[in-house]
Amino acid sequence: MSDTHAQTVPFVRDTMLPAAQPPDNQAGAVRWLRENLFAGPVNSVLTIAGILIIFFLVTHFWDWFAHSVWNASSLSECREIISATWGPDARGACFAVIRERWNQLTFGFYPSELYWRPTMTFGLQMIALAPVLFATALVIRRTVLVITAVVTLAAMIALGSPMIWLVFAAIAFAGGIYASERNVRWLVPVALIYPLAGIWFLWGGSLWTPIFILVGPALGWVAWRILGKRLPGVGMFAAILVTILFWMILAGDAANDAQNLIPMSIESVRSDRFGGFLLSVTIGVAGIALSLPIGIVLALARQSDMFLIKSLSVMFIEFIRGVPLITLLFVASLLLNYFLPPGTTFDIILRVIIMVTIFAAAYMAEVIRGGLAALPRGQYEAADALGLDYWKAQRLIVLPQALKISIPGIVSTFIGMFKDTVLVTFVGLYDPLKSMPDAIRANIEWKGIYWEPFIFVGAIFFIICFAMSRYSMYLERRLQRDHK
């Protein structure tokens, strides 16, 4: 056979030819253009449409942005500068309003000599977040903490912070960075206590109030240690009961007495002075911190075998998800004094935070329920087979996996909630998006300025939300344990 083959083939090449250059239209930029922009008639039409859209946007908005003015004290001054520089018909953006009203957009009506307090609060917050957000990545943690420390301390100096608080913040940052370098778990107690500290920094008042709020759970923990050994089921109830009783009966008077005995307080700031991004971020951070645990509890309750627990949870979730957030905010502002004992009033920001939290928690519960349902049945059965009780099984096996699956949903719920914080404008709070620009426009100097505040506020929201969604993608990759 092989003989015939050799005879019938007249010529066999025994060396490789040198590789030829590809044809001109199959190489380099031309090829890329052909493949990505002009791969067929439909594709070419789309490309041309895209170019037209970009052309339209650039021709209509470029000169407006290029002629922007950053330094003026009123809209008419802006217009004078623009017509003096670029001719009488030129139009331009007047971003000077952002520069002039920066403090108002950022801090609302917070007393200007205390601006350093919110700055310090949200700077120090990064230390508390370190064990939660970047627990596994030392390099990222180091970078974030060092940059935050430098920026926060510089901002505090610029905003005229008293020396003692500057030293306090510096020591806190140094301690935080040291702990993060040595063992980030040391910062977990900081993360637990920080919400109270943050509230105290922002609203001020007596230091004894947060301290006595903390004493409640501490007493509860003691009760749990004493009773829990003998009566495991009763221990938890006793702990909760002791905490609540302490808060309701003793905490207020004790804090007052302690304040009279040893006064320790900083200037208190009323809630109606909050506004702008300070308000959004306060509500957003509080809502995010509270809605996740409540959402987990609701999701577990909805998956529960106990009929009553399950139906209560379903009713709650479906009710909250079925009504718009605005109506819940109206309940907070108009109806709460119907539902509470006569004469009780409590802070409007706190009411809004509660409503935003339960709203986000209901959505969170559905997201986490999806994660729980997506977990293979074998995982639950394996936990049972190991003899773990319900809470151990949830804590060690089910929730870590279910939460990992639901990270994208959880973060998009966070993003949605942060965007929803602007709705507080409808219950009379000064959000950065509607009420603040309206307040700015109410001045004669800035009457008629629409686009610049919108663009600025939109850009800030975009940066924060986009960063959150990118962070969730990073986290998803980081936590991926299977091989794909």
Place this chain on the structure above:
Amino acid sequence: MTDVSASTDTSFRPSMLIYDRRYRSLTFQVIVFILVMAAMWWLISNTITNLASMGKTFDFGFLFQRAGYDISQTLIPYSADDTHFRAAVVGLLNTLLVAILGCIAATILGIAVGVARLSKNWLFGRLMTVYVEIFRNIPLLLWILIIYAVFTEIMPAPNAYRGDDPAWSMILFDNVALTNRYTSIPTLGMTNDPGSLDLGARITFNWATIAFVVVLIGGWIARGMIAKNAQKVQNRTGFRPTTWWKSLLVMTVPSLFLIWFFGLHLIAPALKGFNFTGGINVSNSLVALWLALTLYTAAFIAEIVRAGILAVSRGQSEAAFALGLRPKRTMNLVILPQALRVIIPPLISQYLNLTKNSSLAIAVGYMDLRGTLGGTTLNQTGRELEAIVLMMLTYLMLSLLISAAMNVFNSRVKLKER
């Protein structure tokens, strides 16, 4: 011996309420039940005390008093002399109007953008990504305010359209006029008006509308029957008869006939005096709200559609090609049925979100349910409790209805498993 152990097994000790798994859940549920009941009793008794101390009662009688305020845009006839109840219904219909228009437009735009993001075109794909990211990461309220400001600040007063050489001209073949107060769109005129069906309470439907609805539904059913018949023939003989022209005929010819029969035509708005007349003047609050809801929700729908199509594994389309199916049939028979199953549930929740977000109408003064019942009526009568409870229940019913309807649809497209 055996008797003793059996008796200890069955005897009930109080400690078993805590330690025995059979009873523990019961104990727990009883405790929770008591706590919930106590909380409810506390809230209700507080409410009763507070109402009594304010000298108010809890009754819905105010709904049947004279409303006394005007609503600029209504779907059913309404005047200030009507009751608060009718005002609330007008508001509810306005909510439904913007929600339905928004859902339709957002679905179309969302699917288009979602598919465009998957296209191999580098430039267009990037553009669509930019659109989706920008709209998803900025609050809806901002979009509503910006679009409303575009209409009120940039669009001209109606008299800009006046004269031989006007500063502004109408768009879409001289059919639509954009002004700073309203958008004027053409209305439908009939030369043979068949009159209206009166449903009472001044709600009327034109017979022509009813005829069109009947004819369209009839055409859809006939199309289904033709397809079924074709399937039968295919099963029997192995060849599918050509049906597209029959389907097209039953779907279009009756409608065309009705258009001719009633003498249906468009009446474009025209400037008379200070305003446009002849067409329908849609208030800019509705147009801005609708546009903003559409653009915002479409960005989310685009992501859902993209994720749904990507969720169908490549092997499915490769298998279909290996079987010799053409790309279009692969899409219709293999990819879409599987992608829809992933797409529909999140799509439902987007429709729900859109409906609930329509309550942001408050920002532009569009009189939806919140604007009438939860706004002017509430302020005029001072009945916060009743008005807000009623409003929340209405929104809740609306949401439950939408999700129920969509769940039925979802269960039909769901994968039939064992």
